[in-house]
Amino acid sequence: MSERTFKTLAELLFWSYSNLQMADAASDMGKDEYDRVCYMIRAKAFKAYTEGRWQISDLYKQQIEKLQQSNHCCAYCGIPFNSPKEATIDHIFPRIKGGTNEMENIVFACKTCNSSKGDRDMFGWYIEHFQKFPSIYLTANYLKKVYLYALANNLLDVELESLNDLDLPFDWHCIPTKYPAPSHFKDR
Numbered sequence: 454m455s456e457r458t459f460k461t462l463a464e465l466l467f468w469s470y471s472n473l474q475m476a477d478a479a480s481d482m483g484k485d486e487y488d489r490v491c492y493m494i495r496a497k498a499f500k501a502y503t504e505g506r507w508q509i510s511d512l513y514k515q516q517i518e519k520l521q522q523s524n525h526c527c528a529y530c531g532i533p534f535n536s537p538k539e540a541t542i543d544h545i546f547p548r549i550k551g552g553t554n555e556m557e558n559i560v561f562a563c564k565t566c567n568s569s570k571g572d573r574d575m576f577g578w579y580i581e582h583f584q585k586f587p588s589i590y591l592t593a594n595y596l597k598k599v600y601l602y603a604l605a606n607n608l609l610d611v612e613l614e615s616l617n618d619l620d621l622p623f624d625w626h627c628i629p630t631k632y633p634a635p636s637h638f639k640d641r
């Protein structure tokens with residue numbers, strides 16, 4: 454199968470998000486691999502996003518649960534905090550690159566993860582640091598932030614290559630286009 458190519462940020466984001474949705478559905482159904490039903494879910498989602506019938510938004514109930522849990526353990530490595538003092542505030546979009554102090558942009562992280570991540574793209578850092586694909590929650594949060602930022606700054610229809618010249622709080626090269634098997638997302 455030939456590699457899928459993307460012209461604009463919107464195309465890339467919609468594809469990534471449709472894959473995320475497929476991964477979430479497959480993992481909910483207890484599947485170990487993607488099958489025809491999964492690919493139909495992805496195709497339906499991609500079409501709906503592209504045609505503007507669906508919007509990338511907060512969709513997962515478990516995301517909210519995870520967010521509540523994240524007060525008690527590092528949002529990245531998952532190590533529980535022994536005391537609230539061990540929790541540091543991490544900005545998903547770095548402050549130095551225009552990330553805000555809004556709750557949407559904040560997670561609680563341990564000192565090690567926080568200082569290791571620094572002002573790098575969260576997704577790119579995570580994969581390099583942990584050598585694995587992030588949870589559905591972290592991925593959804595990341596993609597949504599990129600989407601909302603792109604929407605607010607009229608970047609959705611910009612060609613990907615032109616994004617290289619901009620100082621953005623994310624790196625479009627890090628937006629995932631290939632997702633691991635649904636079994637990867639079990640118990641997460």
Ligand SMILES: [Zn+2]
Nearest residue numbers: 527530563566
């Ligand atoms: Zn950590």
